[in-house]
Amino acid sequence: MRIVFMGATKFSEAMLLHLLKNRYEVMAVFTIPEKFHISYSKELVKNYNYANLRPVAKHYHLPIYEVDSIDGKRTADFYTALKEIRPDLILALGWYYLVPRRIRKLAKYGAWGIHSSLLPKYAGGAPLVWAIIQGEKEAGVTLFRFEDGVDDGDIIAQKSFAIEFEDTIKEVYEKAIATSKEILIKALKKIGQIEFRPQIKKDIERYPQRKPEDGEIDLSKSALEIYNFIRAQSAPYPGAFIRTKDGRKLIIEKARIEVG
Numbered sequence: 001m002r003i004v005f006m007g008a009t010k011f012s013e014a015m016l017l018h019l020l021k022n023r024y025e026v027m028a029v030f031t032i033p034e035k036f037h038i039s040y041s042k043e044l045v046k047n048y049n050y051a052n053l054r055p056v057a058k059h060y061h062l063p064i065y066e067v068d069s070i071d072g073k074r075t076a077d078f079y080t081a082l083k084e085i086r087p088d089l090i091l092a093l094g095w096y097y098l099v100p101r102r103i104r105k106l107a108k109y110g111a112w113g114i115h116s117s118l119l120p121k122y123a124g125g126a127p128l129v130w131a132i133i134q135g136e137k138e139a140g141v142t143l144f145r146f147e148d149g150v151d152d153g154d155i156i157a158q159k160s161f162a163i164e165f166e167d168t169i170k171e172v173y174e175k176a177i178a179t180s181k182e183i184l185i186k187a188l189k190k191i192g193q194i195e196f197r198p199q200i201k202k203d204i205e206r207y208p209q210r211k212p213e214d215g216e217i218d219l220s221k222s223a224l225e226i227y228n229f230i231r232a233q234s235a236p237y238p239g240a241f242i243r244t245k246d247g248r249k250l251i252i253e254k255a256r257i258e259v260g
Contacts, residue, residue, distance in 0.1 A: 116141055125207060131172075141159060159179050162175075
């Protein structure tokens with residue numbers, strides 16, 4: 001099975017290595033620079049969870065293409081290169097752009113992604129961060145087939161995991177990676193017999209992408225709400241913060257709730 005891999009995060013790196021170590025035939029890697037253009041921002045956006053996939057591609061002798069490089073290329077601009085690869089499947093894991101229908105149609109099985117939520121809940125940006133902020137005790141991952149919208153495609157597989165009270169985003173992210181590895185390999189082993197489950201579009205809950213300035217702590221919130229807010233945005237993310245009298249940010253990396 002000929003796979004084209006698209007990704008630009010630490011999640012992407014872990015999933016790409018997992019595929020290669022399990023001897024899946026990755027034909028090419030597409031990636032995005034650490035600072036990149038995207039529709040919701042007039043300025044360059046920084047990927048705080050960025051991973052450079054070039055060393056992996058070099059080690060495994062894989063061609064690598066950068067989308068949204070200085071010349072502003074988009075995924076669709078690589079149509080000819082993708083057509084020549086003749087992929088059976090496109091995997092976009094840790095990817096920030098829509099994969100155009102024209103590109104998806106080049107692959108026998110289309111394009112798949114993994115979203116770090118139990119869709120249709122927490123579709124959109126930063127799903128694990130939002131789940132912790134909202135005080136969820138459970139999260140999960142969803143493997144799905146791309147359609148024209150955001151996180152609205154047919155579901156292939158889902159699996160949940162617990163969010164413990166002491167977990168920060170780092171621990172929850174690691175759980176999402178481990179669970180994603182498991183469901184992806186299971187799906188690839190039965191790729192010709194998958195029963196796709198359509199999402200009910202009206203049930204999709206969309207959340208916005210988050211920016212560093214969204215991390216300012218509202219001290220009028222309850223202790224529990226502030227605690228969740230802090231642990232949701234700790235390292236490797238920019239962090240929750242308060243502003244001091246001199247206007248500087250004081251980042252709160254860790255907190256605990258004192259009872260009584």
